[in-house]
Amino acid sequence: MTITIESVITCPTCGHQAAEIMPTDACTYFYVCASCQTLLKPLAGDCCVFCSYGSAKCPPIQEQKTCCA
Numbered sequence: 298m299t300i301t302i303e304s305v306i307t308c309p310t311c312g313h314q315a316a317e318i319m320p321t322d323a324c325t326y327f328y329v330c331a332s333c334q335t336l337l338k339p340l341a342g343d344c345c346v347f348c349s350y351g352s353a354k355c356p357p358i359q360e361q362k363t364c365c366a
């Protein structure tokens with residue numbers, strides 16, 4: 298299957314969008330918006346900021362593996 302490693306994060310505070318390359322072997326738990334400097338954290342139930350705010354979920358989730366185990 299094809300894994301998407303680029304995800305466009307949309308800041309929930311200001312709406313700024315930024316394309317980021319996701320690491321395939323680690324979760325991105327914190328992300329600072331380049332526009333408003335808000336520190337984003339995953340929403341409850343999500344493992345990383347890409348799952349909460351990105352256009353694509355993180356690679357381990359796409360592979361249906363558990364993340365951050």
Ligand SMILES: [Zn+2]
Nearest residue numbers: 308311330333
């Ligand atoms: Zn922002």
